[in-house]
């Protein structure tokens with residue numbers, strides 16, 4: 001895995017204020033000096049409130065900024081509390097996470113996710129589409145059906161798929177400290193890549209500085225979507241470093 005192009009997406013969720021940007025220089029400097037930096041793509045997805053100040057801070061660095069969600073409407077409109085893809089682009093986002101399970105659990109379905117993806121692509125944002133089965137679905141052994149449905153409906157009638165990255169995040173793994181067995185994870189990623197060709201597929205769910213040693217050995221993974229551990233610059237750097245040792 002040492003010489004492979006990998007994504008490291010930091011999902012800050014609803015955490016962080018302006019002072020959280022103070023330690024970013026550690027990541028910027030680390031990446032500048034790191035010998036294998038041309039294999040690494042770091043994308044920070046902070047809350048909407050931090051996209052602008054973060055983009056300014058990361059200007060001239062090798063790091064991109066993304067958002068964690070967007071409203072499905074292309075244009076401005078009477079949608080109180082919402083932000084659309086065009087507005088995210090305007091403040092410096094290059095990527096947007098769509099379909100995260102925390103939003104699916106609040107009612108976002110595949111059809112809505114599909115509209116959101118189209119609106120994001122339209123303004124030139126790259127999309128990180130999150131998919132993943134719940135623990136009940138895993139127990140029922142319907143993981144493959146669930147993932148296929150999420151991808152098929154999520155990407156319905158979308159042509160330029162090269163701007164889309166898939167993040168496989170089993171819901172039961174997010175924030176729990178539990179990760180899938182390596183052979184299960186390899187097989188699931190393999191299934192996705194065989195069925196839906198030419199996609200980069202990331203893994204997300206409790207990635208940390210310890211289990212990265214195990215995860216990095218699964219050689220069909222194209223990177224990681226990291227929640228909790230990405231809010232601490234030292235841990236985030238440690239995860240990236242260990243991936244390349």
Ligand code: PGA
Pocket residue numbers: 011169173174175176204205206207225226227228229
């Ligand atoms: P976690 O979150 O790393 O804290 O489990 C991952 C995610 O929800 O994207």
